[in-house]
Amino acid sequence: MGIPINLSNQVELNDIKVDFAALKVRIDKVWYGVEAKQIALLKLLLNNYGQAISRDKIMQEIWPNVIVSDNSVSQLITQLRKTLHDEKDSPKFIKTVPRTGYQLIAKITTKKTDNSSVIRKSTLGIFMSIGLCLGLAISFTWHLLTKETPPKNNYDYQSRLTSVPGAEVFLRYSPNGRYLAFSQTASNRSQMDLVVFDAQSKALHSIKSSGYSEQAPVWSPDGKWLAYYRHNPISCTVRIMSVSTPVETWRLSPDFHMADCQPGFRRSKIHWPIQSTLYSTEWHQGAPKLVEITLDNKTYPKEKSRRLLNQYQPIEMDINAKQNMLIVQKNNQAFELSRVDLKTHSSEPLLESKQVFWGVNWDLQQTGFWIGNEALRHYKNFNNMNLVHQPVGFIADLAINPITGDVAHSEGMASVNLYDLTLQKFEKQINNNQLQLSSSARLDVLPAISDNGLQTAFVSYQRRGLDGFRYIEIWLKNKQKKTATVLANLPENITVSYLLWSPSGENLLVADTDHNIYLINTFSRKLVPIISGFKDLEQVLWSDNGREIYYNTKQPGQNWLQWAYDLQLASSYLKEEKISIAPITNLTLKDIKKLNPSFTLYRKSIHEFLAKNIDDFIILNALPSSLHLYRPAITDIGIYYVLQQGHKLFLYLYLFESRENIKINQLGFYEHDINVPLTVSSSKDAKYVVYSRVEGVEMDIILHKKKAEH
Structure with a gap:
């Protein structure tokens, strides 16, 4: 029978602790963030402990009112097993029951203040033999006794x-x-x-x-x-x-x-932990790098020397007087928060999440830390989390008063809208002919224009609600129609990476950050998973006739393989073995024109190409951080990219044939990074452009006072 779990419960499955309220698990004394859909699935299995749950019931419970394929269940089960470090062939947590579904088989432990009791599989037989009524009574009493106080x-x-x-x-x-x-x-x-x-x-x-x-x-x-x-x-x-x-x-x-x-704005602060040393960040090889600046303090503090610490790529960080650093870095497709000793360079991972950590700060004791973003949280001793404040929008930054322990944080909201631009001539636009394409009610990102420029698909995120879930949709805007329409609803666990149109504009590929690819037909409007299960997948290309999709895959320690997915047969076949990936320094113009966002080195390749062909040092200085801020677009005639100069954003077009670099238009202002993917997309002939823009950034500083200790 099931075990009712309240969201405030922390339950141990085998040797893994699960915090349902905080959406995290503790493995080997380290807490990791878990997506809400995985937690919801785990709760469903736990509430039906001892029973096999059908795939249909999982779809009904996890994706209510959303049409998803049977493969979505398989992927979610795979992701949850990966989170729990479980093996399908020798499961210790989730067992596959043939022709039925899935069953939770882990040993479950809940703690009381005086002792702890363990529910094992054998206990279930005892409960059932006593009778259903007594079982329900025991289950309810158990829940009351073992409920932990937040x-x-x-x-x-x-x-x-x-x-x-x-x-x-x-x-x-x-x-x-x-x-x-x-x-x-x-x-x-x-x-x-x-x-x-x-x-x-x-x-x-x-x-x-x-x-x-x-x-x-x-x-x-x-x-x-x-x-x-x-x-x-x-x-x-x-x-x-x-x-x-x-x-x-x-x-x-x-x-x-x-x-x-370096010119260009960054989220990272300057850090001055000891009188003789500053820490900052600079962009090198397409990534942020930690810079250590030694100071001369004879008259006033000024730079004496500096060194680049290449091993660290901080997105956010905080450094205390003992030169212990909290650092947020990109790890594959996730963000990792770690503790680093800058004197010994020893490192300890603390948290991992698909969303970036904002407002990272040491606490007063220097043993725990604070994090902002979707909520103001205090982690004491790295594993005891206290939710202090839930904002209406997001928390972009915070600071801890070193004397009182009070917390000041910057709380705000912003919108991300799409705009389209039609060009008759490839020259600086005198009239501002930018038109807003989407609504400000949601976050609309990752626009992709069809080759002929008549259709624009984009991803729409509804802000996270009180239930902890976010709602994701793919929308379609036809240039001949006033309003956009929904193409598909996406499962909550998908984080979209890019969209790719077929040459005819009839089909759209949706790729997520876990190297899964889905297909949407604009007529049937169904989301169909077509490619999954690969550790590395890149260079996804449509065939000229739009009937096949080519893609390269690689498993750890193996060679790259080229595959083809046949739309008519709805299956993949191996096209070529042991292919080589061309280094970005040797790309020809033909190679550049073939690039799309599925290429891992897409931005680096474009940066390398533009750096060789543009001789304006002002543009070259701002190019690395600008390309990181906005993903550029490659057309048949040139490359569209956004350059950040001061707080202004400008759209440029580099023309392949004439080698001209044209400032097309000012797109608006850049105020602050809110961690959304900003992109430019264009038709093949470069006449139609769509871009995303953050606007309406509004923040206030809120003060939370620490209660007096009694």
């Missing part, structure tokens, strides 16, 4: 510190806990200004408003200096100013050149 929230909402249009980010408390420095969007949204909140007087002070963009303030460990990035469209410097005088005079303080930095 961790106590030690923080109270205190107040909102800011309420102005735009974003407030890069929050940093001074060492004495009195001042909170941050960057704030200026009134014209074309720059960011430096602002300080004085907790003693409850006043806000505009410190720097130079016409440039001042970002990522950081205090010196002794509290005498404030350093920050100063960006303009073509350069970046780290500036420093004295803050030894009263705060009212800081705006008049002179600033000095402290160090150089």
